[in-house]
Amino acid sequence: MPLSLARLFALIQYPLPHHLLSRLVGWLADCRVPWLKNALVQAFIRQFRVDMDEAAEPDPTAYASFNDFFTRALEDDARPIGDGVVSPADGTLSQFGPIEAGQLLQAKGHYFSTMELLGGDGEAARRYLGGSFATVYLSPSDYHRVHMPVAGTLTEMVYVPGRLFSVNAATTHHVPNLFARNERLVCHFDTEQGPMVMVLVGAMIVAAIETVWAGQVTPLPRGDVQRIRFDSPVRLEKGEEMGRFKLGSTVVMAFAEPVAFTDQAPGAKVRMGQALGRRSTDEAPGPSRDTHRVD
Structure with a gap:
């Protein structure tokens, strides 16, 4: 071949x-x-x-x-916030769907485990059995701030060291366990509909990952997994900025509650705030509102 x-x-x-x-x-x-x-x-x-x-x-x-x-900010009205679960970033909706037997789809024929993605935390991975996930790839041309897909309260942040493979389509199809082997920042949230985790995945030439509550987090000296718990609540509303990438990368988000995704296809372009789907316990649709901008 x-x-x-x-x-x-x-x-x-x-x-x-x-x-x-x-x-x-x-x-x-x-x-x-x-x-x-x-x-x-x-x-x-x-x-x-x-x-x-x-x-x-x-x-x-x-x-x-x-x-x-x-990492420039956008005009306040540039990204209206839709109903239900919304896209956390501008980019490509690479994959989405149910988490089956603790596995997430990376690309056709390639799966990776929730436990590996979360830095080997089996207890945290069990929360998402039967839940749903979505992966958004941010290309260099995209807006590079990451926002909340739903409202939530931060409970723990975990830095997981790893490689820095590119995360574009070519690499996701040919490097097994890509998102579970790259350096990443795992952010655990409590929401009104159960646990949610957002994983900010590092990549080749991504200079740093920042969060709004801790500033620049990566790069860190490569070593062991580092866990930081938060005794004082960090509450973020849907559409509010939670972090940013200095050069392109990927966000993987998982929900303990199943998500009924809208009529999307893998590879579709999405914008931050665009409705992606609904959880069974989400509120009924209401009027869209504007983003919160953090300069």
């Missing part, structure tokens, strides 16, 4: 120094030398056809660094 370009792209990533490359890109993206950061921003806008009209600050040269531009 001939070696496809997608499989070749996946294979050449195995020996690469993922973390070193990502840190170098992170240093460049945080550079504040005006001519250099402006050149990077302008080249990026041209390459990925970024729509600056919906940005809260539409002037590309007003950002202090490429990272500031990349």
